[in-house]
Amino acid sequence: MFILEKRPTPSRFWTAATPVLAVILTMIAGGLMFAILGKDPVEAIRTIFWDPLFDPQFASYSRPQLLVKAGPLILIAIGLSLGFRAGIWNIGAEGQYIMGAIFGAAAGLAFYPSENRLIFPLMVVAGAFGGWVWAMIPAILRTRFRTNEILVSLLLVYVAQSLLASMALGALRSPEGGGFPGSRNLSQWPASANPELIAGTGMHWGVVAAFIAVIASYILLQRHILGFHIRLAGEAPRAARFAGVNPNRLVVLCMGISGALAGLAGLFEVTGPAGQISIDFNSGYGFTAIIVAFLGRLNPIGILLAGLLMALTYIGGELAQFMLGLPSAAIQAFQGMLLFFLLAVDMLGNYRIRLGFGRAA
Amino acid sequence: MKRRILFAGAALGLGLTLSGTAMAQDKTKACFVYVGPIGDGGWTYQHHQGLLAVQEAFGDKVETAYQENVPEGADAERVLTQMALSGCDIIFTTSFGYMDATNAVAAKFPDVKFEHATGYRRDHPNVATYNARFYEGRAVMGTIAGHMTKSNKIGYIGSFPIPEVIQGINSSFIHARKVNPDVTISVVWAYTWFDPAKEADAAKALIEQGVDVILSHTDSTAPLAELAKTPGTIGFGQASDMAAYKPSPRVSSIIDNWAPYYIKRVGAVIDGTWEQTDSWEGIASGEVEIGEITEAVPAGVKAEAEAMRDAIAAGTYHPFTGPLNKQDGTPWLAEGETASDGDLLGMSFYVEGIVGDIPK
Numbered sequence: 001m002f003i004l005e006k007r008p009t010p011s012r013f014w015t016a017a018t019p020v021l022a023v024i025l026t027m028i029a030g031g032l033m034f035a036i037l038g039k040d041p042v043e044a045i046r047t048i049f050w051d052p053l054f055d056p057q058f059a060s061y062s063r064p065q066l067l068v069k070a071g072p073l074i075l076i077a078i079g080l081s082l083g084f085r086a087g088i089w090n091i092g093a094e095g096q097y098i099m100g101a102i103f104g105a106a107a108g109l110a111f112y113p114s115e116n117r118l119i120f121p122l123m124v125v126a127g128a129f130g131g132w133v134w135a136m137i138p139a140i141l142r143t144r145f146r147t148n149e150i151l152v153s154l155l156l157v158y159v160a161q162s163l164l165a166s167m168a169l170g171a172l173r174s175p176e177g178g179g180f181p182g183s184r185n186l187s188q189w190p191a192s193a194n195p196e197l198i199a200g201t202g203m204h205w206g207v208v209a210a211f212i213a214v215i216a217s218y219i220l221l222q223r224h225i226l227g228f229h230i231r232l233a234g235e236a237p238r239a240a241r242f243a244g245v246n247p248n249r250l251v252v253l254c255m256g257i258s259g260a261l262a263g264l265a266g267l268f269e270v271t272g273p274a275g276q277i278s279i280d281f282n283s284g285y286g287f288t289a290i291i292v293a294f295l296g297r298l299n300p301i302g303i304l305l306a307g308l309l310m311a312l313t314y315i316g317g318e319l320a321q322f323m324l325g326l327p328s329a330a331i332q333a334f335q336g337m338l339l340f341f342l343l344a345v346d347m348l349g350n351y352r353i354r355l356g357f358g359r360a361a
Numbered sequence: 362m363k364r365r366i367l368f369a370g371a372a373l374g375l376g377l378t379l380s381g382t383a384m385a386q387d388k389t390k391a392c393f394v395y396v397g398p399i400g401d402g403g404w405t406y407q408h409h410q411g412l413l414a415v416q417e418a419f420g421d422k423v424e425t426a427y428q429e430n431v432p433e434g435a436d437a438e439r440v441l442t443q444m445a446l447s448g449c450d451i452i453f454t455t456s457f458g459y460m461d462a463t464n465a466v467a468a469k470f471p472d473v474k475f476e477h478a479t480g481y482r483r484d485h486p487n488v489a490t491y492n493a494r495f496y497e498g499r500a501v502m503g504t505i506a507g508h509m510t511k512s513n514k515i516g517y518i519g520s521f522p523i524p525e526v527i528q529g530i531n532s533s534f535i536h537a538r539k540v541n542p543d544v545t546i547s548v549v550w551a552y553t554w555f556d557p558a559k560e561a562d563a564a565k566a567l568i569e570q571g572v573d574v575i576l577s578h579t580d581s582t583a584p585l586a587e588l589a590k591t592p593g594t595i596g597f598g599q600a601s602d603m604a605a606y607k608p609s610p611r612v613s614s615i616i617d618n619w620a621p622y623y624i625k626r627v628g629a630v631i632d633g634t635w636e637q638t639d640s641w642e643g644i645a646s647g648e649v650e651i652g653e654i655t656e657a658v659p660a661g662v663k664a665e666a667e668a669m670r671d672a673i674a675a676g677t678y679h680p681f682t683g684p685l686n687k688q689d690g691t692p693w694l695a696e697g698e699t700a701s702d703g704d705l706l707g708m709s710f711y712v713e714g715i716v717g718d719i720p721k
Contacts, residue, residue: 057446057448058443058446058447061442061446062443068439169522169720170720180523181521181522185461273435273438274434274435275461278433278434279521279552280432280433280434280458280553281434283432283434283435283436315439318428318436318439318440318443319443319447321428321429322392322426322427322428322440322443322444322447323426323447325427327398327399328428329398
């Protein structure tokens with residue numbers, strides 16, 4: 001018989017080891033699933049985790065794509081992690097991501113077809129602002145009226161999606177698009193383009209921003225009084241109050257930072273890889289980033305690694321789909337397993353497993 | 362214990378299989394990108410039937426691969442690039458939204474042939490486009506709808522307000538009105554190709570407005586499932602036969618039969634005769650088929666619908682034949698005049714009699 005015993009303090013070893021264990025368990029369970037589907041499990045796992053990085057046929061293309069896919073995930077997850085640490089639950093990053101793209105694209109398109117070099121920086125500011133504004137709605141509602149920021153931020157995602165559709169069909173629609181929905185292509189207009197900075201690396205401004213966010217967040221949490229307050233508010237709310245932490249101020253700050261970063265991610269995406277505002281421009285980065293934040297243990301370095309791993313399962317998953325004929329649902333299930341196992345083995349950080357023989361507890 | 366053995370096995374296998382990527386290069390590889398799942402029962406299912414037909418027709422000479430549920434956007438470009446890198450000789454991109462991605466990737470892989478469904482851009486010599494004249498099928502469905510509605514309200518679930526969809530709405534309405542002067546049409550835009558929940562909601566909203574015949578231009582069977590719950594309402598199979606809903610609510614269907622085109626084009630790649638083309642076939646060539654009209658439809662209506670199908674197939678009738686006015690009353694086609702393909706491909710207006718605006 002197994003007996004669970006709560007640890008007095010969470011185990012440092014297991015806190016670091018559980019994500020690795022979760023990945024391994026996912027490989028095993030996923031491999032079983034692939035085997036049941038009649039595919040060679042070893043080949044499937046290899047196609048997902050190895051081929052995008054090292055296969056001579058794909059790697060030169062897939063490796064840079066890893067950064068392209070991971071960039072927005074990391075940028076958003078870093079912002080979310082600050083709030084999550086303080087017990088502030090911004091679930092609506094997807095909406096803030098959309099609003100960042102809309103605000104940024106609108107700011108830029110207002111000057112079309114100017115070639116002024118200040119347009120891109122202006123769009124970046126507008127993008128961050130758009131995400132920030134969208135996050136301020138649940139933040140202010142919470143501090144003023146005690147509403148639940150989880151619900152408000154989540155529901156605002158759907159409002160943002162409707163706005164996106166209306167923008168793609170209306171105000172931002174390309175006049176040269178022959179009546180089709182979608183804005184002008186921002187990545188083909190030099191003034192607004194967010195191109196690859198070094199050819200063949202996938203590195204665009206969004207990836208640079210993600211790396212800066214990782215470093216800034218690391219310094220904030222380790223060295224700055226605000227980081228200390230965030231950690232204190234999450235770990236010991238009462239102590240935080242005695243230490244003079246203003247909870248409302250913390251809500252506004254954390255929601256604001258995460259909203260702005262999500263908005264930035266949206267802006268860099270719409271000016272780069274996506275290229276235009278279209279009805280289904282958002283592809284779930286805002287929700288996936290929540291998984292990335294937890295997979296990375298809300299730790300900046302962890303999030304960096306988790307973002308890259310998540311991107312790998314996307315790109316490798318696509319490869320596995322058409323190389324091996326795996327259904328896309330199987331890949332989604334595989335990604336779901338990752339989160340499932342992560343939550344399941346989380347227990348090891350807080351509990352100790354003991355072997356016992358059914359003695360009275 | 363067991364876990365450790367599995368581990369060791371996995372590690373060993375990882376090492377062993379690394380070298381096994383060599384592929385047979387003499388086979389022609391045909392690849393397909395789908396916007397929905399192959400089990401959608403409609404649009405994507407039908408394209409996948411085309412893939413299976415290619416495999417069947419050429420056997421060992423071809424290898425096929427596909428990827429389903431590929432979003433129309435940044436992800437499509439990556440999927441296409443990976444396909445081209447994997448050695449695909451011809452890639453069929455089967456949704457309108459892949460247009461930019463198809464042309465962008467085609468520029469980087471001049472030796473790979475690209476075939477984009479329902480698009481109009483052929484920026485490079487290795488990009489062809491193909492489409493089907495769905496509006497011909499809509500003329501037949503519209504005729505049945507006009508006869509069958511008792512409330513004189515028919516509904517239409519549109520995906521996106523693009524010309525291809527607007528053609529279908531206009532064609533359905535023109536032919537419903539022709540047999541029933543009191544008929545009106547309500548259009549609901551779903552803004553998706555495949556989202557069963559949204560499609561069902563749209564059908565529900567239409568039924569609540571008193572609509573009793575629904576046509577749809579989305580990919581799933583959800584609208585028919587919704588109609589099946591409401592006695593006295595009917596609909597049509599869209600893109601695929603959707604025979605599971607026979608004899609009612611599914612009283613007939615428009616079937617996209619891509620197999621002949623796919624076999625022809627893959628054959629051209631094998632023979633080395635592939636050239637850029639812009640194909641737009643309809644009922645006459647069998648690319649658009651009318652599914653069985655069930656016993657829920659009176660014999661007279663069935664005969665009339667079949668006569669129209671045959672007239673279109675014979676080329677004696679064009680679904681857009683004047684006199685026809687635009688919604689605002691301005692003349693479009695004079696008596697006996699038929700719409701040009703150019704007019705149809707850029708169609709951005711409703712015909713006279715339809716109430717409501719196309720989203721701008």
